[in-house]
Amino acid sequence: MRPSIPLFAAFLFFAIGCRHYHYSPNFVHTPYIEKKGDGVVAATFGANPVTLNGDFHASYSPIKHGAVMLNYFRTRSSFEEPNFLGQPVYQESTEGYFLEAAAGGYWPFEFGTVAMYVGWGQGQMRNDYGIARISDLRLQRFFVQPTLTYKNDWFRLGLGLRLVQLSFPSGTIDYRIEPEDIEVIKRLEKDSPFWFPELGGNLGLHFKPVTISAHLVLAALRPSTDYGFDGINIGLGISLELQELFKKREK
Amino acid sequence: MKKHVPIISLFALFLLLGACKSDFNYFYYSKEETELLSQYLNLPEIPDDYTVTFPAHLSNVGLFPRAVERDKAVLGRVIFYDKKLSKDGTVSCASCHKQALAFSDNKVFSEGVYDRSTTRNSFALGSVANFSAYYGTDLNGFNAIRFFWDNRAETAADQSRGSMTNAQEMDMSMQEIAAMVESQPYYAPLFNKAFGSPVVTEDLVLEAISNFVNAMGSFQSEFDAEANQSDPTPDGNFGNTVYHSNFSGFTSAENRGKYLYNANCSSCHSGNMGRPVLQLANNGLESNPIDLGVGGITGVNSEKGAFKVPTLRNIALTAPYMHDGRFANLEEVLEFYNSGIQNHPYLHVPNRIQVCHTFL
Numbered sequence: 001m002r003p004s005i006p007l008f009a010a011f012l013f014f015a016i017g018c019r020h021y022h023y024s025p026n027f028v029h030t031p032y033i034e035k036k037g038d039g040v041v042a043a044t045f046g047a048n049p050v051t052l053n054g055d056f057h058a059s060y061s062p063i064k065h066g067a068v069m070l071n072y073f074r075t076r077s078s079f080e081e082p083n084f085l086g087q088p089v090y091q092e093s094t095e096g097y098f099l100e101a102a103a104g105g106y107w108p109f110e111f112g113t114v115a116m117y118v119g120w121g122q123g124q125m126r127n128d129y130g131i132a133r134i135s136d137l138r139l140q141r142f143f144v145q146p147t148l149t150y151k152n153d154w155f156r157l158g159l160g161l162r163l164v165q166l167s168f169p170s171g172t173i174d175y176r177i178e179p180e181d182i183e184v185i186k187r188l189e190k191d192s193p194f195w196f197p198e199l200g201g202n203l204g205l206h207f208k209p210v211t212i213s214a215h216l217v218l219a220a221l222r223p224s225t226d227y228g229f230d231g232i233n234i235g236l237g238i239s240l241e242l243q244e245l246f247k248k249r250e251k
Numbered sequence: 252m253k254k255h256v257p258i259i260s261l262f263a264l265f266l267l268l269g270a271c272k273s274d275f276n277y278f279y280y281s282k283e284e285t286e287l288l289s290q291y292l293n294l295p296e297i298p299d300d301y302t303v304t305f306p307a308h309l310s311n312v313g314l315f316p317r318a319v320e321r322d323k324a325v326l327g328r329v330i331f332y333d334k335k336l337s338k339d340g341t342v343s344c345a346s347c348h349k350q351a352l353a354f355s356d357n358k359v360f361s362e363g364v365y366d367r368s369t370t371r372n373s374f375a376l377g378s379v380a381n382f383s384a385y386y387g388t389d390l391n392g393f394n395a396i397r398f399f400w401d402n403r404a405e406t407a408a409d410q411s412r413g414s415m416t417n418a419q420e421m422d423m424s425m426q427e428i429a430a431m432v433e434s435q436p437y438y439a440p441l442f443n444k445a446f447g448s449p450v451v452t453e454d455l456v457l458e459a460i461s462n463f464v465n466a467m468g469s470f471q472s473e474f475d476a477e478a479n480q481s482d483p484t485p486d487g488n489f490g491n492t493v494y495h496s497n498f499s500g501f502t503s504a505e506n507r508g509k510y511l512y513n514a515n516c517s518s519c520h521s522g523n524m525g526r527p528v529l530q531l532a533n534n535g536l537e538s539n540p541i542d543l544g545v546g547g548i549t550g551v552n553s554e555k556g557a558f559k560v561p562t563l564r565n566i567a568l569t570a571p572y573m574h575d576g577r578f579a580n581l582e583e584v585l586e587f588y589n590s591g592i593q594n595h596p597y598l599h600v601p602n603r604i605q606v607c608h609t610f611l
Contacts, residue, residue, distance in 0.1 A: 170275065174278060179300075190273075
C-alpha cells in the first residue's frame with residue numbers, strides 16, 4: 001500500500017492545482033534497440049486529471065551502439081469558466097506542443113540494454129484565459145537520460161531518468177488575464193531556467209512486432225512554488241519494432 | 252585536434268545553457284489598438300492597476316474600498332481629462348480638480364466653460380481616503396456619504412452627470428456627451444475593453460467615470476503609517492477611531508497638534524482621517540447664511556447653513572478653504588475656529604475651540 005501514497009498525493013496536488021499549464025511532461029521513451037538497424041515507432045495517448053495528450057516517438061540505430069530518437073508531444077485541456085459578470089460561461093484552454101531530438105549510446109546485456117541519451121527540444125504552451133486573452137510561452141528543454149530496458153518474448157519494461165533543464169526563452173502575455181495568473185507567469189519568468197528530474201517508466205505486452213504498453217511519467221517538481229507546471233502523465237500506447245516487422249515480411 | 256572536442260562541446264553547451272533566461276513581452280492592447288490610441292493619448296502600455304488596498308488601521312474599522320474594474324477606470328480617466336466633453340472644448344474635470352493640488356483648484360471659484368464661474372469652491376478629491384469605501388448609496392447604502400458640498404448627489408454617477416451638465420462647469424447634455432465620445436476614434440478600443448463593445452451610451456460613460464472616481468483617494472500619509480502601528484480607541488461611530496497616544500514618528504509639536512485635533516475636530520472630521528463622523532454640520536461660518544447648503548436641497552430648517560463635513564487629507568495642498576473658498580490659508584481656518592465662529596441656532600461646534608496648526 002505504502003508506495004501509492006506519494007502518487008495519490010501527487011494526483012491530488014495536480015487535480016486541485018490551477019488549471020492553466022505552462023509545462024506538461026511528455027513520456028520518457030526507452031527505445032528497445034539492441035543492434036544497428038533496429039528501430040521503433042510508437043504512439044501513446046495520455047491523460048492526467050486535467051489534460052489529454054498525444055505522444056509520438058521514433059527511434060533508430062544507424063550505427064553500432066548508437067541511436068537517435070525524435071519525439072513529438074501535444075497536450076490540450078479545456079474547461080468552462082463563468083465570466084466576470086458571473087454568468088455566460090466562456091471557454092478556457094491550455095494547448096501545447098513539444099518537438100525534440102536526442103542521440104545516445106546503448107549497450108546490450110543479457111536481458112536488455114543500458115543506454116544514455118542527450119537531447120534538445122523546443123515547444124510552445126498557449127493558454128487561452130477566455131474572452132480572447134492569451135498567454136503564449138516558448139519553451140526549450142535540454143535533457144540527459146540514463147535508461148534501462150528489459151525485454152523478453154512477451155514483455156517490455158523500460159525505466160528512464162530524464163534530467164531536465166527547462167527554460168522559457170520568450171513569451172507574449174495578455175496583461176488582462178487574472179492577476180493570479182500574471183503572478184504565476186512573472187514568477188516563472190524570474191526563476192527560469194528550471195532543473196528537475198523526471199522519472200518515467202513503461203510496461204508492455206509484446207505481440208510480435210507490436211507492443212501495447214502503459215506509460216507513466218512523474219516530474220519531481222517542488223509543489224511549494226506554483227509555476228503552472230503539470231507534473232504527471234499517464235498513458236496507453238502502441239509501438240512497432242521495425243526490425244521484427246521487416247523480418248516477418250522477409251520470411 | 253581530437254582532444255579539444257570535449258572542451259569545445261562543453262563550451263558550446265555552456266553557451267546554449269546561458270541563453271535560457273526568459274524575456275517575456277506583456278501586452279494589454281493589441282497592435283492595432285496601440286497604434287490608434289497612441290495617436291491621440293499617452294496611455295501607459297500596461298495600464299495602472301486601480302485596485303485600492305486600505306492601510307490596516309482603516310480596514311480594521313470596517314472600511315473597505317470596492318473592487319474597481321480596471322478597463323472602466325482607464326476609460327474613466329480618459330474622460331476625466333478630456334476637454335472635448337465640454338461645450339466650448341476648454342474644460343475637463345481635471346481643469347477644476349488638478350492632480351498636483353490633491354485634485355482641487357487653487358481658485359476661490361473655478362472657471363467653467365466660457366469663463367463662467369462656479370458658485371462653490373472646488374472639492375478636493377484627494378482629501379478623501381477613498382470614495383468607494385464610504386461614498387455613494389449604490390455602494391454603501393443609506394448611510395453612505397453623499398457627493399457635493401450640499402450632499403445633493405447620491406452616487407458617483409449622479410455627481411458626474413451633475414458636473415457634466417452644470418452650466419457653470421461643462422454645460423453639456425448627456426446626449427451631447429455620448430455623441431462626442433462616440434465621435435472620437437480613441438474611445439472605441441477603450442469601450443471595447445471596458446464593456447466588450449464600442450457602443451457608447453450615457454449610462455456607460457457614467458459607469459466608467461464612476462469607476463475612476465471610486466478608485467480615487469489618498470491613504471498613504473505619514474499619519475497612516477503611524478496609525479497602523481498604534482492602538483486606537485473606538486469612539487462609537489462606525490468607521491471611526493481616535494488615536495490618543497502619541498505617535499512615535501511625530502515631533503512633540505505634531506503630537507500636541509494631534510491632541511488638539513482629537514479634542515476639537517475629530518468628532519466631525521474623524522480621528523482616523525477615514526469616513527467623516529458627521530455627514531453634515533454647521534461649523535458656524537455665518538449666523539445668517541445665504542448659501543443654505545444641505546438645507547437648500549432638503550428644505551429642512553436645521554440643515555440650512557450646514558455643509559458636508561470634508562475629510563482633511565492633503566489639506567495643505569487644497570487652499571482656499573470651505574465651500575466658498577473664504578479662507579486663503581490654514582492660519583485663517585484656525586483663526587476662525589479659534590475666535591471667529593458665528594452663533595447660529597443649529598451650530599454643531601462650541602463657540603470657541605482651541606487649535607494648533609502643527610498637526611494639519
